[in-house]
Amino acid sequence: EAQVTQNPRYLITVTGKKLTVTCSQNMNHEYMSWYRQDPGLGLRQIYYSMNVEVTDKGDVPEGYKVSRKEKRNFPLILESPSPNQTSLYFCASMGASGELFFGEGSRLTVL
């Protein structure tokens, strides 16, 4: 089954404790991206990757890092999480037709 898989789905952590949200897709897509969803703001792009080893900032990159060492994986790294990073996070990959395929979301709470 074609899918984008994120882990963990739920996480509660404390300020400053480094964490990584993994994202993997099995559709051989070149393009992948991360979004955060906050009430009243919709979804906003954090980072994107056109292909392996090529990543760039989206609209809200502060406090986040990404890496793209393999085509299928695109982890999101929070080196020192803060409470304002409490959010719902989505990973997505883009198919040849231009459609975005979203993961199921990761609910992160930073205390």
Next chain:
Amino acid sequence: AQTVTQSQPEMSVQEAETVTLSCTYDTSESDYYLFWYKQPPSRQMILVIRQEAYKQQNATENRFSVNFQKAAKSFSLKISDSQLGDAAMYFCAYRSRDGGTSYGKLTFGQGTILTVHP
């Protein structure tokens, strides 16, 4: 930069009735895509319908159709014969067709919560 505005935070409809969700956008580009996504309580983002700006014909997917007014920069979603399973948050989104730094990026509206009453 492009912006997308959904002016209706919440809407409600009776089962089997029709409801229209509004969306306006701002862009200086002439070629782009517009989307409606549905987000049920499961949080999964589900593509409902897609419109390409160069196509004058309004997109339709079963009970879902759009009214695309390019000059007015308006992109409303009409749901006919509403069902209980249509209850969800609906997001309007824009994507540039050009390359560059906007390639692949979706710009979302704030969302509209749709409640369906039995």
